[in-house]
Each structure stands twice: as structure tokens, then as C-alpha cells.
Amino acid sequence: MPVFNLKKLPRSQLTTTLVLSASKYIFLVVLLMNVRSLPFAWHIRVFLPVLRLRLQYYFLRLRILFKSKELKAKILADWGEGLCPVGANPFELVTIHHGWTSVDDADYNGHLSNSSYAKALDAARLKLVLKAFPAFARSGGWMALGSTHFHFIREIPFLRSYEIRLSIGAWDHKWMFVIARYVSFTKKKHSNATHKLHVDGSGQQLGTNNDSARPSKTLTTSSDFPRILLSTPAEDLTTPATPGDATEADYNLQAEKTKKEIEALAAAQSNIPEPDGAVLHCVAISYICFKHGRITVPPSVILPCEGFSKPPSTASAAPFSSTNPPPHWKKAQALRVAPSGSMPAFAKFLKGGWRDVPEDERWWEDALDGPIEEQRKANLEVLDSVRRGMEGARSIG
Numbered sequence: 001m002p003v004f005n006l007k008k009l010p011r012s013q014l015t016t017t018l019v020l021s022a023s024k025y026i027f028l029v030v031l032l033m034n035v036r037s038l039p040f041a042w043h044i045r046v047f048l049p050v051l052r053l054r055l056q057y058y059f060l061r062l063r064i065l066f067k068s069k070e071l072k073a074k075i076l077a078d079w080g081e082g083l084c085p086v087g088a089n090p091f092e093l094v095t096i097h098h099g100w101t102s103v104d105d106a107d108y109n110g111h112l113s114n115s116s117y118a119k120a121l122d123a124a125r126l127k128l129v130l131k132a133f134p135a136f137a138r139s140g141g142w143m144a145l146g147s148t149h150f151h152f153i154r155e156i157p158f159l160r161s162y163e164i165r166l167s168i169g170a171w172d173h174k175w176m177f178v179i180a181r182y183v184s185f186t187k188k189k190h191s192n193a194t195h196k197l198h199v200d201g202s203g204q205q206l207g208t209n210n211d212s213a214r215p216s217k218t219l220t221t222s223s224d225f226p227r228i229l230l231s232t233p234a235e236d237l238t239t240p241a242t243p244g245d246a247t248e249a250d251y252n253l254q255a256e257k258t259k260k261e262i263e264a265l266a267a268a269q270s271n272i273p274e275p276d277g278a279v280l281h282c283v284a285i286s287y288i289c290f291k292h293g294r295i296t297v298p299p300s301v302i303l304p305c306e307g308f309s310k311p312p313s314t315a316s317a318a319p320f321s322s323t324n325p326p327p328h329w330k331k332a333q334a335l336r337v338a339p340s341g342s343m344p345a346f347a348k349f350l351k352g353g354w355r356d357v358p359e360d361e362r363w364w365e366d367a368l369d370g371p372i373e374e375q376r377k378a379n380l381e382v383l384d385s386v387r388r389g390m391e392g393a394r395s396i397g
Contacts (some may be wrong), residue, residue, distance in 0.1 A: 037104040049130050053083075060308065070185055077337050080145065083134035086307035086329060087320025090168045090368070093308075095131045097124035097164040101156055111155035112162075117282055118148065121180055124164040125286060128178065136290065136302050139347045146175065146287035149386060155279050160175045160184050165279070168287070170379035171299035177383040178286040183278035289386055293353070296348045304367035305332045305350075328367040 051224065060079055063073050085093055099120045107113035154160050162184040169177040211321055274280065290297040309326035312319065320326045336346035354364070368376075 002364050009070075015308050024086060024190070033102075034104040036102055037101055042119065042122075046126055047125075047126050053130065073338060078243075080138055081136070081337065082322065082331060084307040085132060086322040086325050087309050089308065089311065090132075090303055090308045090372065091379075092167075093126045093132060094165050095124070096165045096189045097166070098161065099164065100161045101158050109155070110158040113162075114150070114152065117150055117152075117182065117284065120164060120282060121148065121286070124166050125178065125288075126194060128166045132308075133302060133306055135306055135346070136297075136350070139350060140335070141292045141297065141347075145292050146289060147387070147390065148286045149390065150282060150284045152282050154279070154281050155275065156182065156184060158189075161279065170283065170376050170383050172384065173298050173300070174296055175287050175384075175387070176289065176299045177287060177379070178389075180282075180284040180297060181274075181280060182287065183274055183280050187280055199231040211363075220348060261343050279376055285386060290352050292347060295351045300368065301350065301354050301364055304328055304364035305335070305346075307332065309367050326367065328363045331363045335356070 031038075044282065057076075057079070060076065061072075067075070089127050097120070101112045101116075105112055105119075125143075125145075129137065131142075132285040133143075149338075162182055165181045165183060167179055169179040171177065244341045290299060290302055307322075307325070307329055309320050318324050335349050336343055354362070
């Protein structure tokens with residue numbers, strides 16, 4: 001490798017050498033500052049949770065390599081079933097995705113850019129899917145994103161760390177409404193916080209260390225709303241917002257109503273304090289539906305199959321969990337766990353086999369009735385009005 005004596009170089013050549021050397025280091029610094037936007041960087045961030053699960057699965061297979069075929073099948077089935085949120089209330093499960101405002105995510109004002117909210121939400125949604133619907137994913141199902149609506153409340157400053165807290169807001173016969181809350185902590189709140197979220201290794205919120213800090217789970221109205229991947233020939237993703245004879249005035253009225261609904265929802269959300277004193281920056285509503293091939297699967301069928309359940313009928317009873325499963329859990333497992341079931345049989349059930357079950361034997365309907373059904377209807381009244389209004393706004397302009 002040649003060694004240059006800078007003192008013996010002509011002035012022009014010395015200047016060129018220094019400029020090239022400085023340019024090299026400047027390029028490396030710029031590249032490092034924007035490494036999160038390099039090709040495939042987004043894919044790695046989004047699919048990293050899937051890769052982790054895959055590695056866990058393959059390591060498990062290595063550990064049981066020399067066991068009998070029957071024992072292998074049982075261990076793998078138990079591992080898969082252990083991923084399900086057995087006994088969880090669908091409105092209380094929260095997944096947390098961590099992010100920060102890097103150089104490539106900031107706008108010219110030094111805040112997290114509007115487009116970066118959506119980019120970060122992709123990874124957060126997949127984390128929720130893996131946490132809440134592992135059995136559906138293992139059966140070959142996938143989720144279609146219908147739309148996402150954002151309401152920006154306050155900016156996220158440059159280099160500020162933040163969290164995206166996702167939870168299930170409501171569902172109807174086709175759509176599931178997912179609420180995302182972008183929150184952060186100021187340095188003062190970090191040092192003085194008295195309420196801490198308890199989060200397990202997978203990013204699921206388990207609660208706080210102070211019962212008084214927990215948000216209320218009572219029924220809601222549009223003025224008091226709690227925290228809370230495409231089309232098919234047979235059932236298109238679009239739904240008419242108004243009857244076919246609606247006039248332009250009707251559409252304008254619906255659009256104005258939607259605007260007020262979104263503002264009211266965001267205002268209510270921004271006024272509800274986080275249980276750990278976090279600062280709320282943005283609220284986003286995503287509409288997703290569940291697909292198995294070309295077939296849309298109702299959320300009300302999938303949720304009980306994953307282990308979601310209403311709370312015990314008596315307050316003194318122990319809460320449902322993997323060690324104390326709800327009554328319907330054995331029936332859900334019988335669809336996909338040997339000897340009575342299998343994953344192909346479970347997939348067939350989801351694709352439409354549930355329709356063949358007599359109405360008085362549909363155990364999944366009983367699993368989420370009572371307080372869960374009342375909460376679903378109250379939340380749906382708010383969330384579905386936003387969706388209908390946005391669809392009606394298509395005709396304006």
C-alpha cells in the first residue's frame with residue numbers, strides 16, 4: 001500500500017487528496033446516519049419478530065431430534081398452543097413496539113415525519129398479529145389492511161424514544177378495529193414516574209404496580225373512549241357508505257359528521273392519561289380483516305379459537321389463563337391438536353366449516369358474550385362511524 005508524504009505533494013494535489021479523504025469520511029457518516037433507510041432495512045425491522053419465532057421453532061426441533069415421532073408431535077403442538085393468549089380479555093391485551101426519531105425519520109422541523117408514523121406502525125401491527133393470533137397464522141391465514149386513519153396531537157421531537165401501544169378496539173362480522181397510541185416519556189417523567197407498565201418479554205402489557213393507575217374498563221360512549229393484509233371476488237373489501245340514491249348533500253353531511261367523530265375520538269383519547277404517565281402524541285385507527293386464501297373469516301370466530309374469553313362469571317373465581325383455561329378452550333384445541341384435530345382440519349373450519357355447526361352448538365359465540373359483547377357494541381358505535389364517514393368522503397371533490 002503506497003504511503004504519501006503530504007509535505008512533498010504539490011499544493012493542488014494536496015488539496016485534492018484532503019478533499020477526497022474528507023469526502024470518504026463524510027459519506028460514511030451520512031450512510032451510518034441513514035442506515036435504517038437502506039435497502040431491506042424496513043423488511044428486517046418488520047419481519048424480525050417472525051424470524052425470532054422461526055428460530056425458536058427450529059431450535060426446539062433440534063433439541064427433540066432424537067425423541068420418538070409421537071413425542072415430537074406433542075412437544076411441537078404444545079409449543080404452538082403455548083403462544084396463544086389463553087383466557088385474555090380481547091380489550092385488555094396490549095402489545096408495545098419501541099421506536100425513536102432517527103435522522104432519516106425526521107422532517108425539516110426536527111420532528112418525526114408524518115410518513116414515519118405509518119412506517120413504524122407496520123412493524124407494530126405485525127407484532128400484535130403474532131401475539132394475538134398465532135394459531136390463525138400457523139394455519140395459513142393472513143390479515144388484510146383496509147385503511148388507517150391518523151390524528152396527530154403533538155409532535156415527537158428529534159432523537160426522542162417512543163412507544164406504539166396497540167390494542168383491539170372492536171370488531172364486526174368482517175372488520176377488526178385496532179387502536180394505536182404513540183406515546184413517549186419526558187426526562188422528568190422518566191425520573192419521577194411512580195406507575196410503571198409491567199411488560200413481558202414479548203412486549204405485552206400486563207398491568208401496573210398500582211391498581212389506581214389502571215384505566216377504567218367500563219362501557220364507553222363516543223365522548224368517553226378507552227385505550228384501547230386484500231379484496232376477494234366473493235366479498236369485496238369496500239362497503240357502500242350510504243344508499244345508492246344518496247345525494248351530494250348527504251355525502252357532505254356524512255363527511256362533516258366523520259370529521260367531528262374523529263376530532264371527538266382524538267380529544268377523548270388525548271384527555272385519558274396513560275397509566276404510567278406517558279405523553280400521548282398520536283392516535284391511529286387501523287381496519288383489518290382476516291383472510292384464508294380468498295375467504296374472509298369473521299373475527300368473532302377467530303378470537304375464541306385463539307383463547308380469548310370473557311372473564312369468569314363470579315368475581316371470586318380465579319382469572320382465566322393457560323393454567324386455568326376458559327371452558328371453550330378444549331373445544332378450540334380439538335379442532336387442531338391430535339388426536340381429534342389437525343392444522344388442515346382447523347383451516348377447513350376457518351374457511352367455512354364453522355357455518356356447518358348447528359346454532360345451538362356454536363361454542364365460540366358463548367365465549368365472548370356478556371360484558372365482552374356489550375363492550376364490543378359500545379366501541380363499535382364510535383369506530384365504525386369513522387369508517388363509514390371516510391368511505392362517504394370519496395364522493396366529495
